[in-house]
Amino acid sequence: MQGSGRLTVVFTIVCFGIISISGCSEGGGVNIFSLEDDRALGAKIAASIASDPAQFPVLDSVQYHQAYAHLYALRDSILQTGSVVHATDFNWEIAIIHQDTIVNAFCTPGGYIYVYTGLLQFVDNEAQLAGVLAHEMAHADLRHSTDQLTKAYGISLLLNLIVGENGSALAEVAANLTQLAFSRSDESQADAFAVQYLCGTTYDASGAAGFFEKVQQDDSTQIPAFFSTHPNPDDRVAEIKEEVAQLQCTGTQTYQDSYRRFLSTLPEAK
Numbered sequence: 001m002q003g004s005g006r007l008t009v010v011f012t013i014v015c016f017g018i019i020s021i022s023g024c025s026e027g028g029g030v031n032i033f034s035l036e037d038d039r040a041l042g043a044k045i046a047a048s049i050a051s052d053p054a055q056f057p058v059l060d061s062v063q064y065h066q067a068y069a070h071l072y073a074l075r076d077s078i079l080q081t082g083s084v085v086h087a088t089d090f091n092w093e094i095a096i097i098h099q100d101t102i103v104n105a106f107c108t109p110g111g112y113i114y115v116y117t118g119l120l121q122f123v124d125n126e127a128q129l130a131g132v133l134a135h136e137m138a139h140a141d142l143r144h145s146t147d148q149l150t151k152a153y154g155i156s157l158l159l160n161l162i163v164g165e166n167g168s169a170l171a172e173v174a175a176n177l178t179q180l181a182f183s184r185s186d187e188s189q190a191d192a193f194a195v196q197y198l199c200g201t202t203y204d205a206s207g208a209a210g211f212f213e214k215v216q217q218d219d220s221t222q223i224p225a226f227f228s229t230h231p232n233p234d235d236r237v238a239e240i241k242e243e244v245a246q247l248q249c250t251g252t253q254t255y256q257d258s259y260r261r262f263l264s265t266l267p268e269a270k
């Protein structure tokens, strides 16, 4: 925790996979976007984020190559389980955003993953981070609808972003990505899939539950209403642990020590 005690937990876990009319995705919904559309829209948003270092101060991947290598190893351990549907279809590129006061991570369609240094410093160990990142990846992998985004922008505008050159609209979508919340069912599904992804690794597959417990216990953290109400964090923790038990996941590692070494490769927290 930072001395200021004013961490803003956004934790929107806003990965949005793709816009599908039904609000669902690989689960049988009518999806008007192709995988290529996912990739194209994700690439456009990623380019927009890269062009806006004031809003998204991304750590340089060469200067901080050790930190990036660590996160990519974590990502690869998830992708290599065989549980990620679009493991080879999507990009799964990682960018670290250097904002220590923001506890958040998000993901674009097509799998561009963004994680804030505030989140990296907030979690207790690597299993918690793995749980959060697996949840983000699940939203992209499952190609969850963003009802809010579709309502806000309309399908035609989102389609136009793929083929056109609308920098200001892209910037707005990118900014809103950090704030949007998914439906309760999408969140629950992503929680469950995150457990499935981690179940094939050495990580404690209930890592995300530890994160939610930590958030609830942190008095200094500001939690937006949507985060604390849907789904209820207590319910999420219980459901995640139940999923771990049902799947009989055997991983127990939290990698606390190696995680501390990873943190030392980041800029010093302010």
Ligand SMILES: [Zn+2]
Residues within 6 Å of the ligand: 012, 013, 014, 015, 135, 139, 182, 186, 187, 190
């Ligand atoms: Zn989510």
